[in-house]
Amino acid sequence: MAAIKREIIQLLKEEILSLQLKPGTIISETTLSERFKISRTPIRDILKQLSAEGYVDIYPQKGSVVSYIDLESVEQIIYLRSTLEKEMIKELSAYIPLKGLHQLHDLLTSQEDCLKKEDAFGNFMALDDAFHKTFFTLTGRLFLWDIIQQFNAHYLRYRKLHMLKKEKLSEILKEHQLIVSHIVEGKTEEIDALIHHHIRADVNSLYFQEHFADYIKKEKN
Template identity: 30%
Template sequence: MVLYDKNENESGKDYAYRVLKENIMSLELKPGELLSEIELSEKLGISRTPIREVLMKLKSEHLIEVKPQSGTYVSLIDLDLVQEARFMRFALEEKVLKSACEEFNEELFVELDKNLYAQQILADMEGGEKEFHKLDNRFHELFFLGVNKVNVWQSILNISTHYNRMRLLSQAEDPKKDVVEQHAEFIKVIKEKHIDKVESLINDHMRYTKKSWEHLLEEKNESHNFFKINK
């Protein structure tokens, strides 16, 4: 588990929540990994009572699973939750991109271009999937910011904890250049106001995203045991 610097005026409980959630979302704490209240208390330097409260909060967010007579575990990636988040994200993003073709805060094009350039650099490097994943999320967030829908993006993030862990797993193996090329097309469509191209652009991106993680579910893949497959 990676420990981060404590923010100014951050309580021990808030710090523990932030550290644990970021470690779960970054896959430093693997799906299915056993968590010990005693060990977490020692590592984070706070008592077991706030640790227990933090674990209950993470449980309510579907990131922790408590198994009676067994222990507390990082939740497996639930494919039903992945599909719900995927549906919500792409349905809303299509509307946002169409709105952006009509009216967009053009000052954000500078940040979009810088973000895309950073993606291109990482795409030519080995590893870097965590940094690329952060850039990817920020890239999409900028479109929501550009049409004054930042709270909609936050709602998407809230439901996307399992989806984003799935994406991070796939980005460790994906050819990142493919994603960069798609993102470049996003910017071009908005700059040139090609609203008629948005639907096909989103559909292609959605199909690519889904296809990029299908191999993760194969039994021969070492990530296979990270998933909860509902039947």
């Protein structure tokens, strides 16, 4: 049963992150029980786990809904990633293993190839994750990456909606290329500003509020 629950949790996460299940969507225990052919008791455990990671909000006596995107949570994750990645990239600009540099260049090539395709978004987002994860891996801080992923539900959906613009993907690739260039050339003095813009540029953008207001968590008066 534990393996089945993990599979269901992963599937529901994917449906929430892909916006198949949009913010505010009611999630019925009965419907999930019928869909996955298991009793409601493990379904409750699954929903509790999803709630603990920010994917679902559970309301006593009312039921469960897909969580609205919490911009405060988004800001916290952006701050954390920006702070960590600035330091890791500076560290790599002082010394990066040749194998690691090849990994980054291979990812840049894959991103370039991805943008030439009609349906670039899904693959590009995965490559973007792989690119940034490489910094954590090469500096021996993969544990921190894994922790961030556990509390990433709001940020991932926020980022996905910003990346629906094709021109945004091209902008991200250019900044990735510049990051690698700075690492190779050891331009540590330019890294802070570049990473600050790369990770934080969209956080105060009106684009999200204008196009996806219905997905945002409303502040209580």
